[in-house]
Amino acid sequence: MLQHSFIGRNLLDLVFPNICVVCTRALVRGENILCTNCNYELPRTHFSTHENNPVHQLFWGRIVLNHASAYFHYRKGSSFQKLLHQLKYHGKYEIGIELGRQFGHELLISPHYHTVELIVPVPLHPKKEKERGYNQSLAIAEGISQALKVPTESIIERKIYAETQTKKSRIDRWQNVEEAFHLKHPQKAEGKHLLLVDDVITTGATLEACALSLRNLNDYQLSIAGLAAA
Ligand SMILES: [Zn+2]
Numbered sequence: 001m002l003q004h005s006f007i008g009r010n011l012l013d014l015v016f017p018n019i020c021v022v023c024t025r026a027l028v029r030g031e032n033i034l035c036t037n038c039n040y041e042l043p044r045t046h047f048s049t050h051e052n053n054p055v056h057q058l059f060w061g062r063i064v065l066n067h068a069s070a071y072f073h074y075r076k077g078s079s080f081q082k083l084l085h086q087l088k089y090h091g092k093y094e095i096g097i098e099l100g101r102q103f104g105h106e107l108l109i110s111p112h113y114h115t116v117e118l119i120v121p122v123p124l125h126p127k128k129e130k131e132r133g134y135n136q137s138l139a140i141a142e143g144i145s146q147a148l149k150v151p152t153e154s155i156i157e158r159k160i161y162a163e164t165q166t167k168k169s170r171i172d173r174w175q176n177v178e179e180a181f182h183l184k185h186p187q188k189a190e191g192k193h194l195l196l197v198d199d200v201i202t203t204g205a206t207l208e209a210c211a212l213s214l215r216n217l218n219d220y221q222l223s224i225a226g227l228a229a230a
Pocket residue numbers: 020021022023024025034035036037038039
């Protein structure tokens with residue numbers, strides 16, 4: 001029976017081979033989502049082991065952090081952008097898990113993430129999550145979670161749908177930021193080292209607003225992990 005299903009699976013691989021999402025070549029055993037070549041070519045930052053890397057510096061004076069990093073450089077037209085597009089708009093949830101898992105293995109080597117106790121994805125507004133079918137940051141968080149062997153939980157919710165309020169006054173915008181995210185389960189975060197996970201870090205405004213939802217906790221530590229930084 002076991003042998004049967006083994007043969008069956010290999011036959012299935014021959015008829016419908018899994019292909020690399022970047023170059024569309026058939027994947028060989030041991031490859032997942034990406035072929036070895038395309039995986040090797042991805043623009044990794046290695047920020048996670050650097051104390052004052054550009055992502056950590058981005059948050060200086062804005063949020064108190066243990067550490068912050070991003071796994072990839074985000075460049076327009078790059079194969080990473082193609083991957084992210086597949087993850088966000090083409091239902092390829094497993095891309096987030098695979099890249100998150102790889103990121104997690106790098107975080108394991110870093111001295112800054114050993115004490116992380118809970119991984120928290122940046123949430124989408126429920127309406128947006130319904131449209132997309134899932135939260136891509138949760139996929140990344142789940143991958144990191146597998147590598148670090150630390151649980152993931154969506155304990156923050158997004159209250160405001162719009163991402164940019166460019167037409168509103170500064171004060172309105174600030175109020176929006178203050179109310180944009182809400183910590184649903186403070187008891188699950190209290191006293192813990194939390195790792196907030198996002199897909200792409202650009203200005204850091206979303207993560208800053210998300211971190212603001214933790215302000216009533218008495219005791220916690222915070223680190224940030226973005227799959228990429230623009
Ligand atoms: Zn490839």
